[in-house]
Structures are given as C-alpha cells and as structure tokens.
Amino acid sequence: MTYIAKPKLHHPTLAKNTVGYTRRDYEGTVSTLCAGCGHDSISAAIVQACWELDIEPHRVAKLSGIGCSSKTPTYFLGNSHGFNSVHGRMPSVLTGANLANRDLIYMGVSGDGDSASIGLGQFAHSMRRGINMVYIVENNGVYGLTKGQFSATADRGSKSKRGIANTDEPLDMIGMALLLGATFVARSFSGDKKQLVPLVKAAVRHRGAAFIDIISPCVAFNNHSGSTKSYDYVREHNEAVNRLDFIEEKSEITADYAPGEVIDVAQHDGSVVRLRKLTPEYDPTDRIKVMNYLQERAAAGEVVTGLLYVQPGAADLHDHLNTVETPLNRLSERELCPGSVALERINAALR
Amino acid sequence: MKRIDAINDFVVKFANVNGSGSASANELFARSILRMGVPVSPRNIFPSNIQGLPTWYEVRVNETGYQGRRGGVDLAVAMNPQTWAQDVKEIEAGGYLFYDNSKPLPKSKFRDDVNAIGMPLTEICNATYSDPRQRQLFKNIIYVGALSGLMEIDPNEIEKLFSEQYKGKEALLQSNVKALRLGREYAQQHLAPIGLRVRRASNVGNKIFVDGNSATALGAVYGGATVCAWYPITPSSSLAEAFIRHCQKYRVDPATGKARYAIIQGEDELASIGIAIGAGWNGARAFTCTSGPGISLMQEFIGLAYFAEIPVVIMDVQRGGPSTGMPTRTQQSDLLSCAYASHGDTKHVLLFPEDPTECFEFAAQGFDLADRLQTPVFLMTDLDIGMNTRLCDPLQWDDKRAHDRGKVMTREELEAGKEFGRYLDVDGDGIPFRTLPGTHPSRGAYFTRGTTKDRYARYSEAGPDYVDNMQRLARKFDTAKTLVPKPLLRPADKPARFGAIYYGSTSAPMNEALDVLAARGIHVNALRVRGFPFPDEIADFVASHPWVFVIEQNRDAQLKTLLVNEAKVNPSRLLSVLHYDGTPITARFIVDQISQHAAARTVVPLKKAVS
Numbered sequence: 034m035t036y037i038a039k040p041k042l043h044h045p046t047l048a049k050n051t052v053g054y055t056r057r058d059y060e061g062t063v064s065t066l067c068a069g070c071g072h073d074s075i076s077a078a079i080v081q082a083c084w085e086l087d088i089e090p091h092r093v094a095k096l097s098g099i100g101c102s103s104k105t106p107t108y109f110l111g112n113s114h115g116f117n118s119v120h121g122r123m124p125s126v127l128t129g130a131n132l133a134n135r136d137l138i139y140m141g142v143s144g145d146g147d148s149a150s151i152g153l154g155q156f157a158h159s160m161r162r163g164i165n166m167v168y169i170v171e172n173n174g175v176y177g178l179t180k181g182q183f184s185a186t187a188d189r190g191s192k193s194k195r196g197i198a199n200t201d202e203p204l205d206m207i208g209m210a211l212l213l214g215a216t217f218v219a220r221s222f223s224g225d226k227k228q229l230v231p232l233v234k235a236a237v238r239h240r241g242a243a244f245i246d247i248i249s250p251c252v253a254f255n256n257h258s259g260s261t262k263s264y265d266y267v268r269e270h271n272e273a274v275n276r277l278d279f280i281e282e283k284s285e286i287t288a289d290y291a292p293g294e295v296i297d298v299a300q301h302d303g304s305v306v307r308l309r310k311l312t313p314e315y316d317p318t319d320r321i322k323v324m325n326y327l328q329e330r331a332a333a334g335e336v337v338t339g340l341l342y343v344q345p346g347a348a349d350l351h352d353h354l355n356t357v358e359t360p361l362n363r364l365s366e367r368e369l370c371p372g373s374v375a376l377e378r379i380n381a382a383l384r
Numbered sequence: 385m386k387r388i389d390a391i392n393d394f395v396v397k398f399a400n401v402n403g404s405g406s407a408s409a410n411e412l413f414a415r416s417i418l419r420m421g422v423p424v425s426p427r428n429i430f431p432s433n434i435q436g437l438p439t440w441y442e443v444r445v446n447e448t449g450y451q452g453r454r455g456g457v458d459l460a461v462a463m464n465p466q467t468w469a470q471d472v473k474e475i476e477a478g479g480y481l482f483y484d485n486s487k488p489l490p491k492s493k494f495r496d497d498v499n500a501i502g503m504p505l506t507e508i509c510n511a512t513y514s515d516p517r518q519r520q521l522f523k524n525i526i527y528v529g530a531l532s533g534l535m536e537i538d539p540n541e542i543e544k545l546f547s548e549q550y551k552g553k554e555a556l557l558q559s560n561v562k563a564l565r566l567g568r569e570y571a572q573q574h575l576a577p578i579g580l581r582v583r584r585a586s587n588v589g590n591k592i593f594v595d596g597n598s599a600t601a602l603g604a605v606y607g608g609a610t611v612c613a614w615y616p617i618t619p620s621s622s623l624a625e626a627f628i629r630h631c632q633k634y635r636v637d638p639a640t641g642k643a644r645y646a647i648i649q650g651e652d653e654l655a656s657i658g659i660a661i662g663a664g665w666n667g668a669r670a671f672t673c674t675s676g677p678g679i680s681l682m683q684e685f686i687g688l689a690y691f692a693e694i695p696v697v698i699m700d701v702q703r704g705g706p707s708t709g710m711p712t713r714t715q716q717s718d719l720l721s722c723a724y725a726s727h728g729d730t731k732h733v734l735l736f737p738e739d740p741t742e743c744f745e746f747a748a749q750g751f752d753l754a755d756r757l758q759t760p761v762f763l764m765t766d767l768d769i770g771m772n773t774r775l776c777d778p779l780q781w782d783d784k785r786a787h788d789r790g791k792v793m794t795r796e797e798l799e800a801g802k803e804f805g806r807y808l809d810v811d812g813d814g815i816p817f818r819t820l821p822g823t824h825p826s827r828g829a830y831f832t833r834g835t836t837k838d839r840y841a842r843y844s845e846a847g848p849d850y851v852d853n854m855q856r857l858a859r860k861f862d863t864a865k866t867l868v869p870k871p872l873l874r875p876a877d878k879p880a881r882f883g884a885i886y887y888g889s890t891s892a893p894m895n896e897a898l899d900v901l902a903a904r905g906i907h908v909n910a911l912r913v914r915g916f917p918f919p920d921e922i923a924d925f926v927a928s929h930p931w932v933f934v935i936e937q938n939r940d941a942q943l944k945t946l947l948v949n950e951a952k953v954n955p956s957r958l959l960s961v962l963h964y965d966g967t968p969i970t971a972r973f974i975v976d977q978i979s980q981h982a983a984a985r986t987v988v989p990l991k992k993a994v995s
Contacts (some may be wrong), residue, residue: 042638053991071839080512080550089825090825091821091822091823091824091825091826091829092822094484094821094822097663102387104925105833107831107843112825112829112830113821113829114819114820114821114822114827114829114830114831114832115829115830115831115832116662116665116831116832116833117832117833117835118657118658118661118662118688118834119684119685119688122654122655122658122685123653124658125613125650125655125656125657125658125659125662126658126659126661126662126665128613128655128658128659128662128820129613129649129658129660129661129663129664129665129666129668130661130662130663130665132547132610132611132646132659133610133611133662133663133664133665133666133667133668133670133819134662134666134667136669136822137666137821137822149565149974154651155654155655155658157651158650158651158655162648175915183405195457199509219727230445252419271889296941296960298622347676349435351646354643354646354647355642355643356642356644356645357637357643357644358641358642358643361610361611361644361645361646361663361668362663362666362667362668362820364610364644366608366786367636368644369605369608369610369635369644369787370605370606370607370608370781370787371605371606371634371720372657372781373780373781373783375634376606376779376780376781377778379602379779380590380592380778380779382590382630383592383593383594384587384590384592384593
C-alpha cells in the first residue's frame with residue numbers, strides 16, 4: 034500500500050469525457066491493499082471503464098461483501114454511494130437496491146471466499162434471477178485478509194505458501210454462472226488491462242446479470258511457484274478466445290478484419306460488443322458449445338479468458354417482474370396508497 | 385341425562401382430516417352465525433402436514449363478543465375416526481357429540497354424560513353422489529346443513545353466503561344449496577333439536593371478519609411498501625401471499641399494467657432480509673415476513689441494519705419454539721431474540737398488535753417508524769392472530785395522513801450547501817440525515833458499512849469514534865420510546881391493588897378474564913403494552929401497584945425480562961402468568977392463575993380470619 038495521498042488538484046490538461054469528468058473524478062480513496070495486489074489493477078480498470086463510458090459517477094452504486102476484494106469499492110468511484118455489506122451476502126443487498134431504483138448502475142464486487150464459499154447460494158440465485166448488474170469476482174484462490182487459507186476456487190494440487198497441496202476440487206464459477214443463466218459471462222486477468230477494460234465496459238452496458246471472473250493474484254499469500262493463481266502461472270496458461278472492442282454505436286465493420294473474424298453483439302442500449310476472434314471456431318452466443326469448450330480446455334490445463342458467453346437481447350429481473358419504469362423509490366404516496374374509499378370497500382367485503 | 389342449554393354462548397369443535405375440504409365448510413358455519421349478528425371466533429388447529437392428518441376447527445360463539453379461546457367443548461363434530469377418543473373426551477359433561485353413524489359403533493366408544501347425535505352421513509352421500517370427491521366435499525356441507533337444523537341457524541344466511549361465494553358459478557351454487565338442504569331436512573325429520581341454539585342478535589355491528597396476516601399485508605400496501613422479500617415458513621407464508629394478492633389488485637399502474645411493487649421469494653431468510661435491507665438503503669419501503677427460525681437466520685443482517693442505520697420492517701408471525709418447535713402452534717416466544725437480535729450491543733423497536741385491526745395499523749406505522757428511526761422495526765404478531773379469522777374493528781385510513789420518510793437530505797439541500805454527515809446528530813434526537821444513492825453528482829455520497837465509522841461515515845477503529853456512535857444510537861433508541869404506540873390502560877371499576885400487563889394476542893382472553901375477575905371481586909388495572917422501547921408510562925404503572933401480573937405466552941417470561949432490563953421496574957412486584965403449550969391462552973387460565981395469586985396476597989385481618 035502507499036501512504037502518499039494523491040493531490041486532489043487536477044492537472045488542467047487532464048482530458049474530460051463528454052459528461053465533464055476527468056479520469057481522476059472516478060477514483061476513490063488511496064488503496065490500503067498490498068503493493069502489487071491484483072485487485073488494485075481491477076479498481077483501475079473500473080475507473081478507466083466508467084470514465085470512457087461517460088457515466089456520471091454518482092449514478093453508480095457499488096456493493097460488496099467482506100474480504101480484501103470487498104474493500105476495493107472504497108478505492109474507486111469516490112462520488113458513488115457504496116455498501117460494504119456482510120460476508121457472502123452482497124448479491125441479496127444488491128438485488129434489493131436494484132429493485133428500489135432501476136435507474137442506477139449496480140456494480141457488485143466480491144471475492145472467491147465471499148462468492149464461492151459463504152456466499153455461493155446468493156451468487157447462484159442472483160445469476161438465476163438475472164439482476165441487471167456487473168458482478169465481479171476478484172479471484173485469487175486464497176483467503177487474504179485471514180492470511181492464506183485455501184479458498185473454494187483453489188485448484189486441486191495447487192500449493193499453499195507453506196507447500197501444502199490443496200486436495201479439494203475447485204469450484205468453477207464460470208461454469209456455474211453459465212448453468213445458472215447469467216447472460217454475460219467473462220473471465221479475465223488483472224494483469225491484462227487491455228482485455229479487462231473493454232470487458233468491464235461491455236458488462237456495464239449489458240442488461241442482465243453480467244459476471245466477470247477476474248483472476249487477481251494475491252502477492253502476499255498466493256503468488257509463489259506451485260500456485261495456479263500466481264502472476265507467472267496465469268500468464269503462461271492464459272488462452273484468450275477473443276479480443277473485445279466496445280463500441281458505443283453500431284458502425285460498419287471495417288476492412289481491417291477478414292470475413293468471419295469478427296462477431297458483433299448488439300446490446301439493449303444500441304451499443305455493440307465487437308469480438309475479434311482468436312479461436313476461429315469459438316461462438317460466444319452458443320451456450321452449450323461454450324460450456325463444452327470450457328470444460329475441454331480446463332481439462333487441458335488452460336485458463337480460457339475473454340468474453341465467454343453473451344446472450345443478445347437478454348431480459349433482466351425488472352422485465353420478469355414487469356415493474357413500472359419509474360424507480361420504486363420515487364413512486365408517490367398517491368401511486369402507492371389505495372386510500373380510504375378503497376379501504377371502505379375492503380371492509381364491506383369482509384362483513 | 386344433563387343437557388347443556390345455551391343460547392349464543394358455546395363452543396363447537398370440528399374434528400376433521402386435513403385435505404378433506406372441511407375448512408371451507410367449517411368457515412361457512414362460523415360465518416352464518418356471524419351473519420345472524422352473533423360474534424364468533426374460530427380457530428384452526430392444524431398439523432404441519434398437507435393431507436391425511438388430524439385437523440380441528442374450533443368455533444366459539446359468544447354474544448358478548450369475547451374473542452379469546454374459551455377452553456372446553458360443548459358440541460364436538462367428530463368426523464375423524466383417528467381422533468375420536470380424544471375428541472369425545474374433551475366434551476363438557478352434558479355436551480353433544482355429532483357423528484357419522486353409517487357404521488355402528490360399540491357403546492364403549494361413547495360417554496354416558498354426553499348426548500350423542502348420530503347421522504348416516506356417508507350413507508346419505510353414497511346414495512346421492514357417485515363421484516368420490518363429491519361424496520367427500522358435500523359430506524361437509526351436509527353436516528353444516530344438519531347443524532343449522534339442530535341449532536336453529538337461519539338457512540337463508542348460509543344460502544346467501546353461497547350466492548356471494550359462487551357468484552356466476554350457477555352449477556356450484558345449486559349443488560351446494562342442494563347438499564345444505566339435504567342435511568338440514570334430514571336433521572329436521574330425524575333428529576331432535578339440541579340445547580345449543582343461535583338466536584339473532586345485533587352484536588356484530590360494522591365489525592369485519594379478517595385474519596391478521598391479510599390485514600398486516602394490507603397495512604404494508606397502505607404503508608407504501610414496494611419491496612417484499614420472503615421465504616416460505618408457517619405461519620407467515622400467508623402474509624406474503626396476501627401481499628401478492630393485494631398488490632395485484634391495488635398496485636398495478638392502470639395505464640401500463642405494470643407493477644408498482646417487487647416481490648421476491650428468496651432462496652432463504654438471509655437473502656430475504658438482505659434484499660429488504662438493500663431496498664431500504666436505496667429508499668424503497670421494504671419488508672420481510674417470517675417466523676422464529678427465520679429470525680434466528682437473519683441475526684447478522686439485522687445487526688448490520690441496526691449499525692449501518694437502514695430502515696426495514698420485519699414481520700414476525702410467532703410460532704412455538706425453540707428450533708422447529710411447534711410450527712403450527714402459537715406462542716409469544718421471540719421477544720428477546722427480536723429485541724436484542726444480532727451480536728454486539730443491539731436493541732430493536734418492537735410493535736405488538738392485538739388483533740387484525742392493529743396488524744393493519746401497526747404494519748403501516750412500522751414503515752414510518754423504520755424510516756424515521758432508520759432502523760429495523762419488528763411487527764410481533766403470532767399464529768393465533770395471523771392465521772385465524774377474527775371479528776374486529778373496521779380498518780381505517782385518514783387520507784390526509786402522509787408517509788413519514790424521515791430525514792432524507794435532498795439534492796436541493798445538498799446543492800444549497802447544507803452540511804451532511806451520515807452519522808452526525810444534528811437535531812439531538814440521535815437520528816442523522818441520510819442520502820439516497822444517485823442524489824447529487826458531488827455531494828452526499830458516503831460508504832455504508834458494518835464496521836465502525838466516524839460521524840462522516842469514514843472508517844475508524846478509534847475508541848472515541850466508536851463510543852460516540854454507540855451513544856448516539858442509544859439516544860436514538862430513547863427517541864424511539866416517544867414514537868412507538870403508547871400502552872393502553874384499562875382501569876378497574878373499583879380501586880385496585882393489582883395491576884396486569886399483557887400484549888398481543890393475549891388481549892382477547894384478557895378482556896374477558898378482567899370481566900370475570902371483577903365479577904368475583906378481584907379488581908385489576910390492566911395495561912396493554914403495544915411497543916418497545918417502553919414508554920415511561922409502563923414503569924409508572926408498575927410503580928403504582930404493589931403487584932403486577934405479567935401475562936405472556938412463553939415459558940421464560942420474556943416481556944418481564946425486558947421490563948426489568950429496560951424499564952428498570954422492580955422485579956419483586958412482577959408476578960408472571962405464563963401459558964406456553966402452543967394453544968392460545970384462555971380467559972379461564974388467566975382467571976385461575978390471577979385468582980390464586982390474589983388469594984395468596986390478600987391479607988385478611990386477623991380478627992376476621994380467626995372468627
């Protein structure tokens with residue numbers, strides 16, 4: 034961590050986005066995580082993505098559970114409301130917040146301890162319901178804040194800092210998200226900003242449950258040889274299936290791409306996710322094939338990254354519940370309370 | 385043989401098998417008496433089961449309007465061979481046993497001091513209907529018809545009820561009327577009238593007949609709740625289901641057909657309270673409804689809502705605990721686990737409605753209190769109120785009444801430069817201002833957390849910051865004392881040395897017990913507690929009586945514990961009257977207990993005692 038707070042004054046030449054904010058306006062307080070922590074790179078990617086998307090910072094609500102990852106919402110979007118809830122329960126709190134006001138952008142940040150162990154149930158059910166949110170798991174395979182116990186995403190055979198091998202089968206959060214109906218599923222690596230920023234942008238613009246599993250090495254407890262969540266290991270085994278460009282509006286496919294090399298996925302709001310294929314046969318809109326492919330590559334020891342699955346035109350929880358367009362927290366008393374005349378009719382029917 | 389003769393004052397108990405369609409027939413019986421202007425209070429006594437196990441429906445008919453369970457049975461309608469022995473045993477001497485005599489029963493099955501009335505119900509059904517399901521369903525209607533003949537219930541009232549229920553379903557209406565007449569005519573031709581009779585009266589007035597869970601749910605609609613998250617659990621499931629029904633009727637935008645509400649059946653109680661807290665944080669009025677086991681599961685989240693100061697309403701329809709306990713029986717045994725829910729120093733606001741009318745009022749008020757105090761508010765009902773239909777005062781709503789959204793700082797106030805500190809006590813009442821997410825581009829954002837923080841919501845583990853915050857929370861709880869419903873005093877007609885404190889569903893039998901006691905010369909001033917933290921009147925009440933009975937439906941005297949702990953009353957003045965077998969407390973029980981205590985504490989002058 035650094036002890037030196039960055040000066041609040043902005044350099045006059047800092048570029049502003051179309052809503053008038055510089056990149057610095059999307060930062061939070063100084064991180065208290067360990068120097069070199071993957072999580073800080075993810076916070077930086079969120080800052081960059083929100084700035085590039087021209088989102089007004091206060092229109093984002095950031096929610097988290099408990100753990101190192103869940104501390105990070107303090108370190109980005111300082112002008113957004115944040116909620117550091119209880120361990121493993123971010124999804125339910127986010128669900129409630131989303132129901133109350135459908136107009137904000139909801140960013141849920143969690144870790145592998147928070148989401149794969151204590152909060153596995155809530156993770157699963159939030160995917161099932163299709164809550165419009167970005168759900169980021171900062172996955173390092175270890176409990177950092179309690180000093181180095183294996184988490185449920187630690188690979189079998191992966192070694193702890195003390196050299197003990199994990200004997201439990203790892204929990205596959207990507208596989209679960211796919212099975213449970215998430216409509217946007219991605220995996221990335223905290224050390225790959227070029228891949229991560231457009232993924233976060235696309236996830237924010239996606240309507241529905243957007244899940245990003247980000248492998249984010251823990252420099253203090255899980256970055257040694259023998260660990261499958263170390264910087265070196267992930268770099269060596271990272272196989273990206275596609276490169277993603279996030280485009281605000283649909284434009285013609287330029288001649289830079291060979292035919293069949295690019296897939297355009299239209300989003301609800303008119304934006305487009307343009308995928309440049311790195312694996313020719315990979316189709317991220319075919320859920321069954323995606324699941325098969327990921328299982329095959331995992332068996333071969335690869336860490337597949339990229340936008341793994343996206344369902345164009347997905348619906349969200351508000352669609353399922355058919356709620357009014359006005360956020361529920363802004364409905365007036367007149368719209369909510371049936372009044373005394375209706376009550377008198379109710380009384381009459383109960384006699 | 386002795387015969388109980390009673391007009392408009394008796395207890396009928398139906399013994400049935402659950403899943404046999406008896407519930408609606410039995411309710412029909414109760415409603416028909418109500419339509420004759422005679423108050424009734426029915427109670428479902430049912431197992432945690434869907435089909436095949438014994439279930440009872442006990443109807444107390446009482447012209448005076450006593451709603452509590454009386455105890456004892458004057459007429460048993462024994463339709464379940466499984467429970468025959470038990471049902472026969474419960475009948476008061478001189479009472480009546482109505483049964484199906486299609487198959488002869490040995491004399492040993494009967495009692496000498498009970499009047500047996502046999503009717504070949506199965507035989508009649510088999511002769512009339514060929515479909516097995518019809519035979520079963522209409523058997524219930526036939527016995528209602530027979531009882532109407534035996535007890536002089538006006539058949540026109542029953543037929544009117546049918547025509548309301550089966551409006552537009554002519555075939556169903558006709559077949560029910562036919563079954564009813566079949567039973568009634570048989571009884572009139574073959575059986576002698578019994579000593580229990582219903583005579584038209586006018587003691588129902590404009591009262592309504594409704595169950596507490598429906599009324600609570602309606603209170604949530606009127607109180608402006610838009611988010612409900614719940615997990616099915618007896619006896620609270622019907623509350624959420626009623627909220628769904630009410631919302632479908634009253635909360636759909638007429639122009640678009642879209643819902644002005646969101647209801648989520650959570651994956652468990654933890655998710656349910658989490659969703660409600662998330663919605664409360666974001667400015668929607670939100671609630672969850674549950675029972676004891678759910679409260680246990682929600683503890684961690686309740687502490688978060690207390691410490692992070694998030695409005696949320698929790699409706700606890702109490703059942704028999706601990707553990708799974710008696711899931712279909714009633715108790716008032718969650719007081720302590722709700723009052724002090726969660727680890728660390730926590731205290732919560734509790735409301736104690738006495739009947740469906742207050743369920744409606746307190747549910748709506750609960751949302752005002754939660755918003756005003758920015759804290760969880762518990763509505764403490766129970767199975768007896770929640771799942772039984774009760775005759776009670778009509779629901780009222782003043783259209784001038786506005787929802788109190790509490791201290792929420794607006795965009796305009798922030799823009800004007802008003803100081804915002806999320807945990808800053810600006811008014812001295814311990815209640816800070818909050819902002820809702822998305823309010824202002826650069827002011828008023830803060831980080832909500834369960835960890836310690838300073839007045840400006842910044843993370844802090846500094847002792848003084850922690851103590852400052854905890855003391856403010858205590859001040860806020862003092863403010864709550866002035867906002868919860870005040871206790872209601874029912875003074876004795878004559879000067880009384882005894883006081884009695886009671887709450888919730890004990891109210892109905894207590895009202896009756898006080899009348900009986902007064903008639904016996906035992907005068908008691910009674911105070912009904914309706915909210916926690918306790919308003920000062922409660923301590924004053926205890927201080928002004930040498931002895932105060934505290935009547936509760938739990939083993940450990942939980943309200944008494946709270947009174948001693950929180951109202952600092954002298955425990956040696958308190959005498960507990962405790963009923964906790966899962967059945968609702970009765971006036972008879974209260975009268976017996978108080979009479980015994982009173983006798984032991986009534987000092988007879990020595991001269992009188994020896995002479």
